[in-house]
Amino acid sequence: MGIETVAFILMGLLAVALAGTLATRRFPVSAAMLLITLMVLLAGMYGLLDAHFAAVAQIIVYAGAIMVVFVFVMMLLNLPPEETRFGTLTLGEGVLTLAGLGAAVVLGTKVGHGFLRSAFQPTNARAPFFPEPENLKNVAALMFTDYLWAFELISFLILAAIIGAVVISKKRKTHAEHA
Amino acid sequence: MLSMPELGLYFSFLLFLVGLFTVMFRKNILFMMLGVEILLNAANLAFVSASKITGTIDGQVVMFFVMAVAACEAAIGLAMIISLYRAKASVEADDLKLLRG
Numbered sequence: 001m002g003i004e005t006v007a008f009i010l011m012g013l014l015a016v017a018l019a020g021t022l023a024t025r026r027f028p029v030s031a032a033m034l035l036i037t038l039m040v041l042l043a044g045m046y047g048l049l050d051a052h053f054a055a056v057a058q059i060i061v062y063a064g065a066i067m068v069v070f071v072f073v074m075m076l077l078n079l080p081p082e083e084t085r086f087g088t089l090t091l092g093e094g095v096l097t098l099a100g101l102g103a104a105v106v107l108g109t110k111v112g113h114g115f116l117r118s119a120f121q122p123t124n125a126r127a128p129f130f131p132e133p134e135n136l137k138n139v140a141a142l143m144f145t146d147y148l149w150a151f152e153l154i155s156f157l158i159l160a161a162i163i164g165a166v167v168i169s170k171k172r173k174t175h176a177e178h179a
Numbered sequence: 180m181l182s183m184p185e186l187g188l189y190f191s192f193l194l195f196l197v198g199l200f201t202v203m204f205r206k207n208i209l210f211m212m213l214g215v216e217i218l219l220n221a222a223n224l225a226f227v228s229a230s231k232i233t234g235t236i237d238g239q240v241v242m243f244f245v246m247a248v249a250a251c252e253a254a255i256g257l258a259m260i261i262s263l264y265r266a267k268a269s270v271e272a273d274d275l276k277l278l279r280g
Binding site: 002005008009012013016017019020022023025026028030031035038039042045046047049050051053054057058061062065066069070073074076077079086089097101104105121135136139142143147150151154157158160161162164165166168169171 | 180182184185187190192194196197198200201203204205206207209210212213214216217220223224227228230231236237239240241242243244246247248249250251253254255257258259260261262264265270272
């Protein structure tokens, strides 16, 4: 077992532990800080998986941009501290949840693994194996050829999200009167 | 012994479980949104691991798209939280049951 695998396992275990800690925090801001740490850890895992572009984008976009919006909103709301409250499940809901998780485990380990091994093997001529050292060049080559339409649609989605966020969070007189 | 990307798939599953727990059981909407971020990150880890397992780069491209969707989700969701806080002065899911039948 190489040093890379050991580092990967440590990072993964730490990430899961951080996520578990996050779920039980009282203050949203401390949970957001834990989530930023988790994302930096995930970026390290992406780097170990030779996905260098994913690692850099994870830090810049996720830890740098999305989480800043989260922390900004938390400071804007300035909520008082409160005790951690959890919801409850009825027996039927619990049974259904366990059944769903069991199905997820079976799908993820048996079917999913076989699917990954078979579906993307050499028959898939559209996305051939790319040599790893030029990760960014390969990602860009695929993103702007086969995934060009998805890329353009995503840019429209982001535009719609910007306009939507402004419209939703705008102060409205009628809104305040109804409330 | 599992290889590194296969371990990544298992870590992704564990992270997804924790995120699902957060979304399902926390009553604070801010924590529910943080849970959704964990879910999306778990999916991204699965995409990158699958990309390594199959030797194709598609997973990393899709991972970038998921990241863009996550940014949209955070912007819209947080705007809705601000709007709700103005109307109800609360970010608890229990206080927002107007549509409960």
